[in-house]
Amino acid sequence: MPPLSEIASMVAGQIFTTVPVPAADFSGKTIIVTGANSGLGLEACKHLVRLNVFHLILACRDLDKAAVAKEQILASLPPDHPNTTTISIHHLDLSSFSSVTAFATDCITTLPRLDALIANAGIEVKHFSLAEGYEQTLTVNVLSTFLLGLLLLLPKLQQTGEEHNTETYFSVVGSAIQIFAPYNQLSQPNLFAALSDESKADMLNRYYLSKLLCTLCVQAVARRTQHLNHVIINCVSPGFCDTGLYSHFSPPLYTRVLLRVIGSSAEEGSRCLVWGVLGGRGSHGGFMSEGVVKEGGKWMGSEEGVKVRERVWREVVGVLEGVRPGVGEGLGK
Structure with missing residues (x-):
């Protein structure tokens, strides 16, 4: 169990903080949102279109659902709001490394610029299954997410920043519930192979662990990209939201009760995703919750946490x- 102070801080933020509706102008900017066809991703896209993003790319596994989402995004605009956004739909299946590399290659070769990648797509499942040889939660939430980020980081995000003298973002959707992750599981040698052993897999806590791994990886990449x-x-943590995350299983009763009592809507949570790509240099390597940079948990800043990271x-x-050989080139040690 995490310290009671961390639990209290998370619950207090959930109950007493209202994240403001994002206000910015994304005119001229191109943004990719993964998992954009439902939940947080869909609602974030509605905000981005309202804020005049020039080119919005919906990166989704199900193209039919993405097409429906596109119509919902357009329909969300106020009647007097001019539609200045081009919305494109692209196939991206994070359970497949080849799909990730194909999508990244297409973006690199066809997009004139890329201002932000909002890595929102993720899964929570309670049954064990492999994807690309690893437990599927790890593949989708961690490995493919950072494969995509690294493939786009140097050739496109950095290039856009230099050419247009602007800030660009690789923003990963995490979760404050990472404080409940079983840290001791990260001490295993050959970590991803060990976590992908069905006979030992702790699927009850796997989602928590995957989100902790995301935060650790964000910190590691940020430290290597200071230059x-x-x-x-x-x-970015969107808070405790009622989204489509539980489409693969029925959540326990206490989760359903908490969602009803203190849960936020998907729209409210999506505000945090947009604030993530407005966080500024002060958010580099940071964990954002309720739209601002916060401590993601004391363990991560400890000597043990740094070594594990x-x-x-x-x-x-x-x-x-x-x-993809060479995917890590250009990053510091």
């Missing part, structure tokens, strides 16, 4: 180098 003056990498990142890079 990239234009790119900002952060992790570096070891985890070396393992992630090892996996990704096997998928």
Whole structure:
């Protein structure tokens, strides 16, 4: 169990903080949102279109659902609001490394610029299954997310920042419930192989662990990209929201009760995603909750947490180098 102070802080933020509706102008900017066809991703896209994003890319596994989402996004605009946004739909299946590399290659070769990647897509499942040789939660939420981020980071985000003298973002959607992750599971050698052993897999806590891994990886990448003056990498918690996350299973009674009592709507949570790509240099490597940079948990800043972070990142890079040799080049040690 995490310290009671961390639990109290998370609950207090959920109950007493109202994240303001984002106000900015994204005119001229191109933004990718993964998992954009429902929940947080869909609602974030509605905000981005309202804020005049020039080119919005819906990166989704199900193209039919993405097409419906596109119509919902357009319909969400006020009648007197001019539609200045081009909305494109692209196939992206994070359970497939080849799909990730194909999508990234297409973006690199066809997009004149890329201002932000909002890595929102993720899954929570309670049954064990493999994807690309690893437990599917790890593949989708962690490995493919950072494969996509690294493939786009240097060739596109940094290039856009330099050419247009602007801040660009790789913003990963995490979760404050990472404080409940079983840290001791990260001490295993050959971590991703060990976590992908069905006979030992703790699926009850796997989602929590995947979100902790995301935050650790964001910190590791951010530390290695301090020399990239234009790119900002952060992790964003949307809070406890009623979204489509539980489409794969029925959540326990206490979760349903908490959602009803203190849960936010998907629209409210999506505000945090948009604030993530407005966080500024001060959010680089940071964990954002309720729209501002906060501490993601004391363990991550501890001596043990830092050691685990570096070891985890070396393992992630090892996996990704096997998928796309050289993917980690250009990052500091």
